[in-house]
Amino acid sequence: xxxxxxxxxxxxxxxxxxxxxxxxxxxxxxxxxxxxxxxxxxxxxxxxxxxxxxxxxxxxxxxxxxxxxxxxxx
Amino acid sequence: xxxxxxxxxxxxxxxxxxxxxxxxxxxxxxxxxxxxxxxxxxxxxxxxxxxxxxxxxxxxxxxxxxxxxxxxxxxxxxxxxxxxxxxxxxxxxxxxxxxxxxxxxxxxxxxxxxxxxxxxxxxxxxxxxxxxxxxxxxxxxxxxxxxxxxxxxxxxxxxxxxxxxxxxxxxxxxxxxxxxxxxxxxxxxxxxxxxxxxxxxxxxxxxxxxxxxxxxxxxxxxxxxxxxxxxxxxxxxxxxxxxxxxxxxxxxxxxxxxxxxxxxxxxxxxxxxxxxxxxxxxxxxxxxxxxxxxxxxxxxxxxxxxxxxxxxxxxxxxxxxxxxxxxxxxxxxxxxxxxxxxxxxxxxxxxxxxxxxxxxxxxxxxxxxxxxxxxxxxxxxx
Numbered sequence: 478x479x480x481x482x483x484x485x486x487x488x489x490x491x492x493x494x495x496x497x498x499x500x501x502x503x504x505x506x507x508x509x510x511x512x513x514x515x516x517x518x519x520x521x522x523x524x525x526x527x528x529x530x531x532x533x534x535x536x537x538x539x540x541x542x543x544x545x546x547x548x549x550x551x
Numbered sequence: 552x553x554x555x556x557x558x559x560x561x562x563x564x565x566x567x568x569x570x571x572x573x574x575x576x577x578x579x580x581x582x583x584x585x586x587x588x589x590x591x592x593x594x595x596x597x598x599x600x601x602x603x604x605x606x607x608x609x610x611x612x613x614x615x616x617x618x619x620x621x622x623x624x625x626x627x628x629x630x631x632x633x634x635x636x637x638x639x640x641x642x643x644x645x646x647x648x649x650x651x652x653x654x655x656x657x658x659x660x661x662x663x664x665x666x667x668x669x670x671x672x673x674x675x676x677x678x679x680x681x682x683x684x685x686x687x688x689x690x691x692x693x694x695x696x697x698x699x700x701x702x703x704x705x706x707x708x709x710x711x712x713x714x715x716x717x718x719x720x721x722x723x724x725x726x727x728x729x730x731x732x733x734x735x736x737x738x739x740x741x742x743x744x745x746x747x748x749x750x751x752x753x754x755x756x757x758x759x760x761x762x763x764x765x766x767x768x769x770x771x772x773x774x775x776x777x778x779x780x781x782x783x784x785x786x787x788x789x790x791x792x793x794x795x796x797x798x799x800x801x802x803x804x805x806x807x808x809x810x811x812x813x814x815x816x817x818x819x820x821x822x823x824x825x826x827x828x829x830x831x832x833x834x835x836x837x838x839x840x841x842x843x844x845x846x847x848x849x850x851x852x853x854x855x856x857x858x859x860x861x862x863x864x865x866x867x868x869x870x871x872x873x874x875x876x877x878x879x880x881x882x883x884x885x886x887x888x889x890x891x892x893x894x895x896x897x898x899x900x901x902x903x904x905x906x907x908x909x910x911x912x913x914x915x916x917x918x919x920x921x922x923x924x925x926x927x928x929x930x931x932x933x
Contacts, residue, residue, distance in 0.1 A: 506749035509792045510750075512792070522600040522928065523883075525636065526600070526602050526924070534877075536872055537784075540785075541805070542699075544684065544695060546686050546695030548693060
């Protein structure tokens with residue numbers, strides 16, 4: 478798992494470094510954050526379709542939420 | 552949770568709701584439009600979407616799926632909303648019983664109905680959701696319930712989320728290899744979302760899932776998997792707005808590990824580019840790689856169709872448990888017809904090969920796998 482740890486550490490270090498270098502927004506600076514594409518959400522049915530496809534073709538699942546139940550395709 | 556202090560600045564209250572709304576994680580997935588976190592969504596939404604899916608391997612058209620679906624979101628007063636979806640799948644074609652072998656592939660023609668509903672309560676700087684879901688096929692029924700909560704910190708730039716779910720599945724395959732089997736799964740997730748800057752939103756989540764019961768695939772040959780499977784995930788999502796281009800880069804990464812011995816990494820990028828007041832284009836790229844389950848058995852080197860397996864040993868010849876990597880390319884176009892109506896078209900092409908893997912070993916002799924899917928949707932907001 479050496480490669481896996483390299484990926485994890487690189488991403489964590491990048492995220493931490495970028496976060497430290499940024500300035501948290503003031504209340505009047507949050508207009509962009511309210512845009513639909515800036516949310517962690519998305520098109521509900523598109524996400525549902527894609528999640529269903531990937532979890533039925535790959536061994537992994539989850540990571541971004543819970544619920545929804547299973548199906549016989551995996 | 553202690554009562555949140557009343558903000559002296561009404562604008563601050565609104566801004567505080569932004570991170571909470573941005574997090575917006577009712578149930579499995581999120582609402583399609585952001586809503587104020589401390590009150591129900593201002594608008595209702597009805598959405599129809601349909602998907603056409605076809606997968607294949609060289610010389611063999613495999614599974615085809617037609618999947619129409621409905622989604623609705625309805626505000627019920629100032630603090631409550633109801634949402635739900637219904638999906639109907641028609642699946643036809645053939646699937647290999649072992650590896651990517653086409654001889655003796657199992658024929659499929661079945662229908663699946665799934666539906667879910669969620670009730671969400673919005674309080675000051677927090678929201679609480681309860682949902683139920685059911686998926687039904689002639690040989691597989693799954694029922695689940697879940698709950699989630701989101702809490703925004705007083706600094707208005709941070710929100711925490713937690714979620715729990717339980718599901719109970721009943722399995723009665725048509726080949727009678729087992730009868731009245733069950734699978735029970737409990738899952739939990741917790742995360743933090745942080746506005747790093749006026750243009751950056753970051754989310755970190757950790758999840759855990761435990762399943763027990765019949766976890767094998769009854770339609771695969773020599774498929775005998777352990778009856779318990781625990782898994783953990785770590786995920787990172789980062790949305791960055793590029794003001795000069797008016798574009799948003801949405802990125803995500805997930806690591807997965809389970810007691811089957813599988814590791815996987817998933818990375819995804821989406822570039823959301825408005826090209827006019829009414830048109831938005833979103834190209835996407837996804838990469839996935841996994842190692843094999845420890846009981847996955849590679850095809851015999853001598854060319855015989857099946858490996859020699861000791862009686863009762865855990866084993867699987869399912870290529871989905873082998874080591875492989877996959878790339879997916881997608882393109883979505885959204886057309887906002889008016890204040891109320893919008894439509895979208897999305898296409899995706901996916902290819903998996905053992906040689907695309909970044910981690911893991913083995914998997915010789917498996918055919919490449921690919922699919923394409925096309926989604927068309929139309930939404931009415933009122």
